[in-house]
Amino acid sequence: MNLPLSVKALIVVICALISVIVGIVAGVISHKPPAPKGPAFLYGGGVFSGSLTLCLVVLTSLGVL
Template structure:
């Protein structure tokens, strides 16, 4: 596909925000009320990084980015 730079940036921002939501949900699921919050933040950050990487790899392999 031959998309303009603005459309590619918009697609990247959508992938970024989707990954943020997935990371927050994973951190909330992982957190236990009696445990400290640090491990949940690290887990959510890892899930965010994995989700963003997966989104970008799929879109690159499809030829969108």
């Protein structure tokens, strides 16, 4: 696909926002109330990076990016 740069940037921003939501949900689910919040932040960050990588790889393989 021959998409303009602004549309590609918008797609990357949308992927990042979706990944942020997925990371927040994963961090909230993994947090246990008596435990400290640090491991939940790290888990959410890992899920965020994995989700963003997966989203960008799929869009690249489809030829969108």
